[in-house]
Amino acid sequence: MAEIKGEDLLCCASPERLAQQEGERVTVEGCVHNIRELGGIAFVILRTGRYLIQTVHDQSVCQKSLSELEDGCYASVTGKVRLEKRAEGGVEILMEDFKVLSRPAAPYPLNMADRSLKATLGTNLEYRTVALRHPRERAVFRIMEGIENGFREFMLANDFAEIHSPKITAISAEGGAEVFRLKYFGADAVLAQSPQFYKQMSVAFFGRVFEVGEVYRAELHNTSRHLNEYVGLDFEMGYIRDMYDVMNMETAMLRHVMAYLEAHYQPEIRLLGVRLPKVETIPSVRFADALAYLKTVGGGKNRNDLTADDEVLLCDHIRRKSGSEFVFVTHFPTAKRPFYVMDNPENPKEAFSFDLLFRGLEITTGGQRIHDYEMQVAKMRTRGMDPVDFESFLTAHRHGLPPHGGLGIGLERLTAKLCDLANIRQASLFPRDINHLVP
C-alpha cells in the first residue's frame, strides 16, 4: 500500500498531534475565531478544519502588530508549541510570525464566540454558510461522516458491493404521487424515491449490495423530522432465510458504527455531548403486540401504522423494560406496505416487514422482498397494478433472484437523534424543505 498522506500540512493538525511537537516551530492555518486581549498579550483562537487552536500574540516575541488580525480572516501562524493546560486541547502556539491569507468583506452576522450558536432555526438557515462555521454546528456533520463511513466499512467487510443507481427514473419505487417530476429529453421522468428497484435488481448479480445516495420525497410535510431531499443508507442482501437475517445484519452494523464513532470522532462526541447507545441484542416486538400495548397508554390510534407519538411511547416502554434504546417492530399490516414486500404466507394480512425505532423515532424501514416472478406479478394484480408498467424491474425476477431482503436508513435522522438535535434540518448541510431551495 502506498503512503496514504499526501503531504504533511498542518491546516488539519489536532491539539494532540501538536503536543507531540512541544518546543518545535510549526505553522498552523485557520480562520481567526476569536481574539481576546489580556494585559499586553492576546489570545488568538484559530479555527482549523476541525479544531480550535490557541495561539498567543506577545509583541515582545512577534514583530507584527496584532491589529493586522481580525475576526474571520484566514491566516497562517508560525511559532513554538508549548503545553498549556488552560488552553483547549492542552496546547498553544507562541506566535513568532503570521500571515493573513484572506480577509472577509463583511463581519459575521452571527456570533461565533458563544458556546452554542444563538440563532433561531430561520436565521441559522438564512445565513447557513456562516452558521456552519460555528464549531458545534459543523461538528454534527463529522458525526454524520462517521456514521456513513462506519456503515460503509462494515458493508465492504461483509462483502456487500457498493453501487450507484440512477436518480432520474421512469418509474416510482413506492408508486405514490409524492414524486418530483421532470422532463428527460422529452420523456416523463421522476426523481427516485428510493433505490429500491435497483438494489433488488443488483442482488441478482452481486448477492449483496449497498448504496449511499440521495433520496427524493415531494411530501408536503413541514415537520421537524422530514426533509424533501435526504441521504439514504441502503442495503439489500441475498440468500436470507427470513427478515431476521436482515435485522441481525443491521444490529451488527449499528454496533460497528457506534464503535467507529467512538474510535474516530471523540472531539465531536465531547463537543456535542453525544451519548453513544449500547447496541446489544435489539428487542423485537410484533406490530399487533405493540398496538395492544399502546392502547393501554392512550396511543395506537392508527390500526395500520405507528404514529409519531406511538414511536415515543413505545421506545420509552422498551427502554424501561429492557434498557435498549432501539426496538424493532415487525409484521406490519400488509395494507400499508409496498407491493414488493413479502407477506407472511400463514397470515397474508401481515407482511415480513419491520421498522427500527431509536430514541422515539423511526430510522429504518426494511423487510423481506418477493423474489419469485409469479408471486410478484400476482401481488401487483391484486393491488390493481399493471405488471407491464414494471417490465424492467420484473425482468430481474423473471430471470431469477435469490431470496433477499434489505432496508433503508435515513442518515440525517440517525445523525439528528445521536446529536440530540431539535430539528432534522440541523443535520443537513443545505436542507431542502418546502420553504428552502437556497442555498
Added chain:
Amino acid sequence: MAEIKGEDLLCCASPERLAQQEGERVTVEGCVHNIRELGGIAFVILRTGRYLIQTVHDQSVCQKSLSELEDGCYASVTGKVRLEKRAEGGVEILMEDFKVLSRPAAPYPLNMADRSLKATLGTNLEYRTVALRHPRERAVFRIMEGIENGFREFMLANDFAEIHSPKITAISAEGGAEVFRLKYFGADAVLAQSPQFYKQMSVAFFGRVFEVGEVYRAELHNTSRHLNEYVGLDFEMGYIRDMYDVMNMETAMLRHVMAYLEAHYQPEIRLLGVRLPKVETIPSVRFADALAYLKTVGGGKNRNDLTADDEVLLCDHIRRKSGSEFVFVTHFPTAKRPFYVMDNPENPKEAFSFDLLFRGLEITTGGQRIHDYEMQVAKMRTRGMDPVDFESFLTAHRHGLPPHGGLGIGLERLTAKLCDLANIRQASLFPRDINHLVP
C-alpha cells in the same frame, strides 16, 4: 473496535478462503452459472457475489438428482472442500447435498458461459439486469467500487470532510443552458451540474471537503464518453498556495487509488486484464505549449480547448516522451473556463485551471478558485452576470474564504479507461443517455 463481521456467511467466500478449509464440510450459496456433464459426474459452476466456484456432482456421493439443478437457479451447496488445480481458484466442492433456493421463470436471453459477453451494446443495455450477471460485466463495478473507496480512504486520511450537497438547486454552477429543470413546490429548480458552489462554501468551515455524488448534464451528446447522469468524485481544499497544491494532492490520491486496487481487487484485475498505471510525478504542460505541439501533428484546431482527438495525440506524445500515461494540461484560456476560476494576474487571458488526461481522455477538470469577494463580483460583472443571482454563493466570499482550489473526476470515465471499455455506458450500472431512461 467491535468485531466487523456480522456473521460467517459463505455466500461470499473467495476460493482462497475456501482452500483454507480443505477437507472440511462447507455450504456455499450462489447462482448456477453453468453445468457440464462429463462421464457420470457433473461440474456445476456456482456464481457467488464475486467469484465462480466449482462444485462437483457425483451421484455416488450426492443423493439428489442433478436434474433438479438448472442454469440460473439460486442454490446452496453443501460438501467437502478439496484442492483441484484445474478448477478456477484451485479449489472445488464435492457436493453432498444441495438446496434450490429459487428458480427463474425464464432462461437468460444471453449466454453467460462465454468468456466475454457476446452482445451488442444495445442488447446489453436492453437486458441490463441479465447482462450484469456475466462475470466480466459485473467486475467493472468492483473496479469502480475500488476507485471510489481508494479515493475516499485517501481523502479521509488527509483530513478532508465528506459532505453531501443538495442536487435540487435554484442555480446552476456552470451557468449554462444544459440543465435538467423541474418544479420544486412551485419554484423553478434545476438538478446540480456539479457540487461546485457547495464545495466552495464548505471550505469556509471545513477547510478541506470531498463529495461522491451524482452529477447531471442535460447535454445532447450521444458519444462513447458522455453520460447524462454520472458520479463525480470531487474535492476542494483550502489554504493552497496555488493550483499545483491541488495537482499534487490529486497525484498522491491517484497513487493511493492504484495501490488500493492492487491490494483489494486482484480477482477483477486478473479477470478484466486491468493494467494499473504507475503514478509517479505526473508531467504537466501549459495549454499554449500543448496547442503548439498539436499543430505540428495536425491537431490543435480549437484555440481555446482540446478536442477529443487532441487528447489522444497529446497523451501518446507524453507517454512516448516520459513514460507517463497521465498528463496535466494547465493554464487554459480564461474565456472557456467558468466565472469562479482564478485568472493569472500576470496574464488574465489564462486561468489557473487544469485538466488531467489519462490514456487519451480527460478525466479531471480543476483549478484555483476566486476566494476574494470583490474579485469574484468584479469577474461576474465583466461576464455580464448579475451578482444578485448568486447571492447565497457570494455570502461565503463576503464573510471570508481561505485561498482554495479543487477538482472533479468522472468516476465512470476513469473506470472505463482502467478497464479499457469501448463505451462509457459499460461503466454505468444503469446508464442514462438521451435514449435510456430505463431500466
